[in-house]
Amino acid sequence: MNSSFDHTELCGAIHLHTTFSDGGVTYPVLIEAARQVGLDYIVVTDHASLAGREAGYEGFFGDLLVCVGYEHNDAANLNHYLALGCDTVVTFHDTPQGYVDRIKAQGGIGFIAHPIEVRHYFAKYPPYPWKDWNVSGFDGVELWNQMSDWLENLKSPLHFVKLFYPRRFLLEVKRELLEHWDALNRTRFVSGIGGVDAHTMKMKLGPFGLTIFPIKVELKGIRTHVYVDRQLPPADAPGAKAMLLSALKNGNGFVSNFRRGDAKGTLIFLLDKQGRAFSPGLCATVPELPARLCVSVPDKSEVRLIRNGQRCAVCIGRQAEFPITSEGIYRIEVFKGKYAWIYSNPFPVGRYPL
């Protein structure tokens, strides 16, 4: 494997709720858990609240960068949107296009949350899908939402195995959402992130209160990894946050499911004709053809190359190198058996629109 890909990888968890909205943990507990499981960053998104920032929880805690955004929704509690990098919560009961635009006008970025959520087994936990696909200007979509997958699989409270081993049922990103994401990416770049949607829910079983999804377990599931060009500056938290948000907006990385293995150390990059290395996502320059798409994963698996939404090559092993000879939108999926492990953001090879 060519080692010309200079990068620093940051592995983190996005879409976490605390006691400032409907989550079950306080910031200190969340921060301690994130440090204990070795994350580089967390992105907290309480509902319509930036209280975590006002309380002084944004910045570095040891090596952990804590970024405080929030989750927006419309008057019908649909069209949830993860807003990062905003100074204020924008007017609450606005239209989706309204809040997408207002968040952008503040210099923030936004990701459509749980876009096609379909859970419908518990009246108390209805689905909150994104309904308004005419909206433009969003930066990305939450490809994989850990809580959605769990609730969709939990068809009855009697499914105790699923109740107590929630990550076992994180299978793969919905094909329907991948198709939609691929279609969006044919016209403009739309970044993909993974979300935990951690609520650390408590359930009453008889006289006992039971936390069914402890925060340390929640943080060992869906993760978002980004490649940045240097170490985060420990003495400059705003600068570090800007680096992280830029990498998330530009999709410079991949989503993994820790339940299938720790994906830290994974390399996914493109080497162009001139020998220049490109990370996934948007980059300042366009790669020159012919190129090679290089993948190195920490464990033997099935590495799939996707071009314009179609699988076009497969390689079994820990390393793969795919020749790229034509323009298109390329991305990588890594599976272990029937379970998805890693989804890279797309490499746009050529100028938009393709």
Ligand SMILES: [Zn+2]
């Ligand atoms: Zn939501």
Ligand SMILES: [Zn+2]
């Ligand atoms: Zn949420």
